[in-house]
Amino acid sequence: MPWSNQSGGGGPWGQRGGSGGGKSPWGSGPQDSGTPPDLEDILRRGQDRLKDFIPGGSFGGGKGILLLALAVVGVWLLTGFYTVRPNEIGINMLFGKYTGSSGEGLRYNWPYPIGQVRKPDVTRQERIEVGYVSGAGGRNRDMLEESLMLTGDENIIDIDFDVVWQVNPARAQDFVFNLQNPQGTIKAVAESVMREVIGRRTIQGILTTEQASVAQEVRQITQSSLDGYGAGVLINVVQLQAAQPPADVRQAFFDVNAAQQDAVRVQNEAETFASRTVPEARGEAARTVQQAEAYREQSVADASGQAARFSKVYEEYRKAPNIIRERIFLETMERVLGEVPKIVIDQNGQGVLPFLPLNELQRRAPATGSAATQPAQQGATR
Structure with a gap:
């Protein structure tokens, strides 16, 4: 047994082969009777050793108790030191009430349970999926209860979108005290705002040219709503992943659109x-x-x-x-007779009277002149 007092061995604190046998941590070894050590004796000896460290030699004295209490209080006060990393902001509380914020570095606040410190990460960006759940290999599962929305011209459209947010460094205390479920709250607000914006537009514009304006309008209204709630978050991006008719009527919608x-x-x-x-x-x-x-x-x-x-x-x-x-x-x-051929007859009975046809001669003269110039021009060209 570990408490055996045989000469050939020692207890757990004994030295093998020593003349005095093994000794307990309180000074003396067990009795030679071979019986187990007395627990009360061990406690008494330990108390005696502890008295040596207390001034006055009395453990029950008032000064010793005071020094012990002061030591305990000092150790407790030292636990109030904490470190704030560059991506965090310290939210200091006293009895559960907000007292102020602290930047990066070594800081101090009253320790627990009087004081408490929360250190939210103000640089990490979180992404919320609305209308779908992403899976491995790019295979997404559609959440129809979130994605099906009614447009202003009474058509149904299937919309999947993401919301990227982070804690507002200027209002980190609002995020700590006012939001119990940040993911659920932001998702509910963004989905509600998306339904409102889609309800004011036509399906044709949403499917073609208005997606960027829809995302921007949803981001602005969501940010304004969360600021009104005192959520202490920043909505960085609202991005539409898919905007299309429901799967059951998609082909018919495409046919109507083509027509x-x-x-x-x-x-x-x-x-x-x-x-x-x-x-x-x-x-x-x-x-x-x-x-x-x-x-x-x-x-x-x-x-x-x-x-x-x-x-x-x-x-x-x-x-x-x-x-x-x-x-x-x-x-x-x-x-009348100017262009008619004429024959002049002498009235004295002498027959036909010859005359000079001046008009015909004048018409022939230009024609004859042009025919005569052609051989001369041909000879010149040769």
Whole structure:
């Protein structure tokens, strides 16, 4: 046994082979009777040894108790020192009430249970998934109760998005005291705000060009709501991961969307044709109107000239009717017979009267001259 007092061995504190046998930690070894040591004797001896360290030699004295109490209080006060890392902010409390914040370094606050220190991480960014749960290998599980939302034009859309947040360094005490479940609170607020924003927009805009504006608006409203709650967090990013129709009606929605795009395309083509044809028709109409106006002006001017000429002729006719009548007859015959081949017959019975056709000679002269110049030009080119 470990307490055996045989001469060949020692107890747990004994020395093998020593003349005095083994000794206990309190000074003397066990009795030679071979019986186990007396516990009361061991305690008495330990008490005697402890008295040697107490001034006055009496453990029960008032000064010893006071020194012991002061030592205990000193050790307790030393436990109030704590270290704040660069990514943390110390939130000091006294009897559970906030008393102030502390920056990085070695700091001090009243130790527990009078004082308490909370050190939230103000640089770590947390991500909350709304509408889906990410899995291994990029396979996500859709949470339809979170992702299905109603748009302003009464369509259903499936939206998955992320919210990235962190503790506000300027309001870290609000985060510590006002938020019991930060992840759940921020997720509930962001989902509610997303439903509000989607309910004010049409599905076509959300699926095409308005996703960035939707994310920005959701971030701003979520931040404003959490500030109103005194949450002490910063919403850094709201990012849409997917925005599409529900899986059950997705193909039908794409067919309707394609038909709408075809309708818009045909309408644009018709508007293009109209924008090209209408100006041409208007230009043609304006040209026809201008031609008619010009013809009218010309006809009126010709008629006015003819009337003025007839008036002049009539005035001259009144002065000398015979002369004017003869002149009109000659001018009319000249105009009628000018281009008609003529044969002149002598009235005295001598037969056909030869005459010199000056008009035909004048017409032939230019033709003959042009034919004569051609051989000369050909010889020159050779």
